Structure formats: structure tokens, C-alpha cells
Amino acid sequence: MLQVAQIRAHKEAYIEALKKRNYDAAPVFENVLQLDETRRSTQTTLDATLAESNKLSKEIGLLFKSGETEKANQAKEKTAGLKETTKNLQEKLNTTVTALTKLLYEIPNIPHNTVVAGTSEEDNEEVFRAIDFPNLEENALPHWELAKKYDLIDFDLGNKITGAGFPVYKGKGARLQRALIAYFLDKNTQAGYTEYQVPLMVNEASGYGTGQLPDKEGQMYHVTEDDLYLIPTSEVPLTNFFRDVMLNENELPQKLTAYTPNFRREAGSYGAHVRGLNRLHQFDKVEIVNVTLPEKSYEVQEEMLSHIKNILKELHLPYRILRLCGGDLTFTSALTYDFEIYSAAQERWLEVSSVSNFETYQANRLKLRYKTNDGNKALAHTLNGSSLALPRIMAGILENYQTPEGIKVPEVLKPYTGFSIID
RNA sequence: GGAGAAAUGGCAGAGUGGUCGAAUGCACCGGUCUUGAAAACCGGCGAGGGUCACACCUCCGGGGGUUCGAAUCCCUCUUUCUCCGCCA
Numbered sequence: 001m002l003q004v005a006q007i008r009a010h011k012e013a014y015i016e017a018l019k020k021r022n023y024d025a026a027p028v029f030e031n032v033l034q035l036d037e038t039r040r041s042t043q044t045t046l047d048a049t050l051a052e053s054n055k056l057s058k059e060i061g062l063l064f065k066s067g068e069t070e071k072a073n074q075a076k077e078k079t080a081g082l083k084e085t086t087k088n089l090q091e092k093l094n095t096t097v098t099a100l101t102k103l104l105y106e107i108p109n110i111p112h113n114t115v116v117a118g119t120s121e122e123d124n125e126e127v128f129r130a131i132d133f134p135n136l137e138e139n140a141l142p143h144w145e146l147a148k149k150y151d152l153i154d155f156d157l158g159n160k161i162t163g164a165g166f167p168v169y170k171g172k173g174a175r176l177q178r179a180l181i182a183y184f185l186d187k188n189t190q191a192g193y194t195e196y197q198v199p200l201m202v203n204e205a206s207g208y209g210t211g212q213l214p215d216k217e218g219q220m221y222h223v224t225e226d227d228l229y230l231i232p233t234s235e236v237p238l239t240n241f242f243r244d245v246m247l248n249e250n251e252l253p254q255k256l257t258a259y260t261p262n263f264r265r266e267a268g269s270y271g272a273h274v275r276g277l278n279r280l281h282q283f284d285k286v287e288i289v290n291v292t293l294p295e296k297s298y299e300v301q302e303e304m305l306s307h308i309k310n311i312l313k314e315l316h317l318p319y320r321i322l323r324l325c326g327g328d329l330t331f332t333s334a335l336t337y338d339f340e341i342y343s344a345a346q347e348r349w350l351e352v353s354s355v356s357n358f359e360t361y362q363a364n365r366l367k368l369r370y371k372t373n374d375g376n377k378a379l380a381h382t383l384n385g386s387s388l389a390l391p392r393i394m395a396g397i398l399e400n401y402q403t404p405e406g407i408k409v410p411e412v413l414k415p416y417t418g419f420s421i422i423d
Numbered sequence: 424g425g426a427g428a429a430a431u432g433g434c435a436g437a438g439u440g441g442u443c444g445a446a447u448g449c450a451c452c453g454g455u456c457u458u459g460a461a462a463a464c465c466g467g468c469g470a471g472g473g474u475c476a477c478a479c480c481u482c483c484g485g486g487g488g489u490u491c492g493a494a495u496c497c498c499u500c501u502u503u504c505u506c507c508g509c510c511a
Contacts, residue, residue, distance in 0.1 A: 043472070047480040054480090057492040061441040072491085079491045246470095
């Protein structure tokens with residue numbers, strides 16, 4: 001969330017920037033600043049009342065000690081009024097803080113300078129395109145038909161045992177997916193990321209820490225019995241490692257990677273575009289997370305982009321990079337680049353990665369800070385990106401590598417699959 | 424799942440109702456001494472709010488309560504340890 005002090009200092013600039021998200025911040029900011037004013041003045045009055053109580057209590061203690069019981073009991077009577085005042089002020093402070101926090105949670109991050117205004121994905125800017133298009137036969141098949149033809153993925157079986165959006169991978173299909181996961185993790189660790197295996201469920205505090213709650217409440221599966229949430233991405237556990245953490249400047253950057261399944265309810269999204277592997281309730285993803293110095297975060301984001309570009313290049317998949325417009329930007333992000341690969345058989349672009357810089361937005365919620373070398377404290381910047389999302393890469397490989405003889409395995413994956421063609 | 428014990432500053436570890444934000448040791452920072460380092464000695468050393476700076480307020484796992492006053496008493500939750508049960 002945004003810092004109140006920053007809102008106060010940059011009010012007009014922030015209002016202007018948030019317009020790119022089609023978000024009218026002016027009335028909300030007024031509310032925030034007023035609540036903050038109330039919060040501070042209430043706190044000051046409360047502090048003074050408490051100071052008075054503390055003083056009296058000490059005096060009473062001393063009186064009892066010196067045997068002046070009479071006087072002590074008289075002094076006791078004076079505290080009744082103070083108690084009442086304290087209680088009222090405390091209640092006022094609590095409701096003010098609750099209201100203020102709730103408001104702050106509802107304000108999205110400030111878009112970066114380079115982000116353009118826009119209302120939908122139509123307004124995203126293409127900033128890079130690598131044309132590596134395959135020469136497909138006339139009768140090229142979409143991946144769901146290829147999956148059936150070569151017995152790689154069983155959607156019906158998933159429907160039976162769980163429901164729509166929970167596919168079962170089989171034989172070479174399962175093996176290809178495992179190969180991709182291992183390959184991605186190897187690429188990430190070679191680039192300096194530390195590999196983790198993390199819990200697939202998180203508590204409520206973690207959901208708030210990275211911003212899934214309260215904004216995307218309905219997108220996560222909630223295990224009510226134990227009040228835990230299935231992770232929608234490993235960003236949630238990984239970034240929450242740093243909740244309430246104070247790092248030293250020389251411990252930055254922190255680079256983490258993890259493979260996990262991800263669970264998303266995707267309520268309300270049905271139809272042709274969610275066919276096959278295009279949109280699932282459970283899917284695999286390898287994620288990279290960076291915690292950096294504020295002055296380094298955009299440089300780090302560029303590094304992340306070239307890292308992912310390199311992977312897609314090795315896989316020879318045609319892809320492009322989009323800089324998301326204000327309207328398409330995630331709630332918590334200041335700047336996001338999406339990677340999309342081209343699915344020749346479906347003739348459409350599929351998002352396979354999203355690389356975001358959250359600046360201090362998550363760090364402020366997380367209380368993720370670092371001590372500078374000269375002893376000051378500051379919020380760190382957090383970033384994350386997919387490297388990469390499995391199903392759509394699977395779809396892209398199946399579709400773009402299909403030949404009359406079968407589906408060829410990309411060269412870099414052969415050491416991982418142990419076979420070179422699916423036929 | 425059942426029974427019991429515990430949770431205090433970076434770590435270790437005192438503190439069972441009153442001047443305790445908290446002894447002591449280690450670690451850390453500054454100084455004296457030294458050619459330099461070590462040792463020794465002296466001083467400093469948690470976090471958040473607030474202030475120009477002080478003052479002041481809050482925090483002893485989380486939440487609630489008793490009391491004029493709570494690290495200390497009560498309730499509750501979480502976590503850890505020991506024993507029993509179950510188990511990949």
C-alpha cells in the first residue's frame with residue numbers, strides 16, 4: 001500500500017498518475033489525509049492522558065509504600081475519569097486506524113512514468129517482438145487435439161476426478177512438463193537465483209502481505225476449516241519470507257526461485273478462450289522473485305526481462321513483450337511487462353510471463369525494510385516474474401513443434417526428456 | 424488427537440504486582456592504550472509513533488481481561504519442546 005506521508009507530499013502528482021489507471025484518487029486522498037490528521041491528533045491526546053495516568057499510578061505506589069494509605073485511596077479516585085477518557089480515545093483511535101488502513105488497501109500502486117493510460121489490453125504497448133515462426137502444415141492442430149492424438153493430456157479424466165480446469169498429464173506429456181520445470185529451474189539457479197520448495201497454502205497475513213487480499217479475495221481457494229489459502233502463485237510464499245524483516249544493505253539483492261502448482265478459481269471466465277491449457281484452475285509455474293535496493297529495481301527488472309528472453313530464445317518460440325497500460329496493470333504493480341508467445345495453430349498470443357516491479361507497495365505492507373550502510377532505514381523494492389508458466393509453454397511447444405512425423409522436442413529439452421520426438 | 428512444559432532485546436539468560444523498556448554475559452559500535460591487531464579499561468548499543476530537537480506514548484509470542492498500576496495474575500489463540508496415540 002501507499003505511504004500516507006508520500007500521499008501528503010505528492011498528492012497532485014499521484015492523482016495525475018493514477019488517472020492512467022482510470023482511478024479517481026482525489027476524493028480518496030482527501031479522506032486518507034483527513035483520517036490521518038484525526039489519527040495523529042487522537043494519538044497525541046491519548047498519549048497525554050496516558051502520561052497523566054502513569055504519573056498518578058507511580059504516586060499511588062509511592063504513597064502505599066510510605067504507609068500513607070489514606071492519601072493513596074484519595075488519589076485512586078482521581079484515576080476513574082482518566083480511565084474513561086483513555087477508553088474513549090482508544091476506541092476512537094482504533095476505528096480511525098481501521099478505516100484508514102481499509103482505505104489504503106483499496107488504493108492501487110502508482111504507475112511508472114513509462115506506463116501509458118489505457119482501459120484494456122488493447123492499449124498495451126508492444127516493446128519487443130522476436131519472430132521465430134515455425135512453418136506449419138496446412139492442417140496444423142491446436143494443442144488440445146494434439147494432446148488427445150498423442151495421449152499426452154487427459155482433460156476428461158481431470159473432469160471426472162476433480163472438475164474442469166484440472167487436467168491430468170500422462171506419459172510423454174507428463175515427462176515433457178517435468179523436463180520444462182527442471183530446465184527452467186536450472187536456468188534460474190544459473191542466473192543466481194536460490195531454489196526453494198514452499199508451502200502451497202498460506203495464511204491470511206501472507207495474502208495481505210503481497211496484496212492478494214483484500215483485492216482478489218474471490219480468486220483464491222480458501223480452506224475455511226483451517227483458514228488457509230491455496231497459493232495463486234509462489235510469489236505469495238516467496239515474497240512473504242520477508243514479511244516483518246529488516247535486511248542489511250549488503251544482503252541485497254535477494255534472488256529466489258521456486259516451482260509450484262498454482263490454484264486460481266477464475267470465477268466467471270468460461271468460453272472458447274479458456275479451452276485446453278489456455279486457462280486452468282491448477283497449473284504449474286516457475287517463479288522468480290527479487291528484493292532490491294530502490295535505486296536498482298528498474299535495472300533488475302531489465303535483467304529479468306533479458307533472462308526470460310534468453311529462455312524463450314533457447315526454446316525457439318516466437319514471442320513479444322508488452323508494456324501494460326494503466327488499465328491492464330495489476331493492482332499492486334508500478335510497471336509490468338508481459339511476455340506472450342505466438343500459438344500458430346490457434347493464431348493467437350498466449351501470456352506466459354508477467355514481470356512486475358512493485359517498488360515499495362508490497363514492502364510497505366510487508367514491513368520489508370533494510371538498514372542502509374550509514375544506518376538509516378528504508379523500504380526495499382520487490383519484483384517478480386514468471387519464468388515460466390507451464391501450460392501455455394506446453395501449448396506453444398506442442399503446436400509450434402508439430403510435424404507430420406510427430407511433435408519434435410526442442411533441442412535444449414532433450415537432455416531433460418530423454419526422447420526427441422513425441423509420436 | 425490426548426497429557427504436560429515453555430515463549431523476555433541479535434543470541435544466551437535474570438526478572439512473579441509498583442521508579443522495569445527490562446539485570447548480567449556474549450556479539451556489535453565508538454574511545455583510551457598499541458607501530459598495527461588482540462587483551463584490558465571507559466562509553467554506547469532494541470523497535471514503532473511523536474517532536475525542529477526534547478518531552479511524551481506504545482511494545483516482554485498474538486488478542487482480550489483483572490488492577491490506581493501487569494513482563495509478572497486470569498482467559499484465549501499461535502508456535503516450540505517432552506510423553507502417548509496415529510501416520511506418508
